[in-house]
Amino acid sequence: MSAFSPQARWRVKSLLFCHVAALVLMASWVWAPGRAVWDAMDAAVFHLLNGSLGHLALWDWLWALTSTRVFDILVGAVLLVLLIHTGAVFDERQVRPALFTFLALLSVLLVIRVLFDRMAVPMGWQHVSPSLAFEDAYHLSDHFPLLERVFELKDRSRRSFPGDHASVLLLWGLFMALFTQGRWRALVLGLATLFMLPRLVAGAHWLSDDLVGGLVIAVLALGWGYCTPLGSQIARLLAFLAQPFLYLGAQLPWLRRLALFRQPPL
Template structure:
């Protein structure tokens, strides 16, 4: 990636230190007895408020059931990718490929950090089950919509809900987009992150701390060590080199070759 490109992972010592300290503070706020009670209270209150809204309207219940499926997760991923690769959203035409490859590099960092953190969670016995399996009176979407559960696997329960893996990816995407967004586009990107995290909370697959502590910790550390060091940049350059033959092939395909990420010269 050239020096004029905004999207360059590089040593950013203040941000690297600040993001790691913030991640440590978030995790400590859940582990320390003085603030743990606040998290526990917020966990139960939010779950009862969100899940308690179910069971009164078939339309409302159906919306959250559909958005809690694996299929919905895939569609959210497509939308996130589409926004990232839309030349009129955040990145210019010439930045689309660097943005794509850099974010993929960050995802690889997240995968490694998530595996390591999950091992730490197991060793230190921080793991817990989701609220839908522990709180009496829970409204189970999988029971109310058995066909959705059978066809698409409705995500409303887990015996190991900490940290929120789904949330960590969304938060990482939000951090990356926030780096380059301003004004209403920044607000819209962050609002989408919150909206896409809500189904797991409404259905009871996750507590608030699974998202706001576990998921955020992983996202912050991944972003710090991926984008505030050259690591994601090295991965991005490697992916760009490997994908050169793919771009050549895609540029020959009708309709596909009209995408700016495939053919940036069309923006000229």
């Protein structure tokens, strides 16, 4: 486990690496020969994963339930617990600054996502989900109408690039991987990958939506949010704004046991 401290200085080499990595990823997808490879992988992965549906009821129910908004909330809870649980990745003194730093990274990701979206349409990068591109696609929303009406199944989109859901998961995985080693690093990266699967199985996203679009946004957000003082400054602002809630939590017996509510402000 690596020590965590809020990033308050420029890491030019790391920031440059993030930009080069993002550029190489995008170039591999935009460049015609590379795009042909990505398109082939996209189609193969879609038919492999989505093609597994429609044969076993329990299997279909699994992916239908994990493709709902409610499951997204449960995933968010799991990610939060691993982030703030003392000893999982961060020790007692690191939990609060780590949480607000990650929230700062999410803020940076949101800005980058908006800017990226403004480029995607005029550049011709936008496309429909594979579930809308292939006539033989298995649509979970058609076979589970009650789940679709009540919880909204995410199995199709007219604008699937980049993978927003994947960008958040990948940002969490990359951030946590910076401070873990061995099995813990494998665990956090494995969880990020596992939680991306429902959208791929349901056909809401192509593989490249996640591994190109989502990863590019996550890498850039990590670069600007943790390789510059920006993330630290946003984290301090968020911690200041959260003081009333942290004080309230510290007064409640079932919350004040958590390190998050026992630590001094950033």
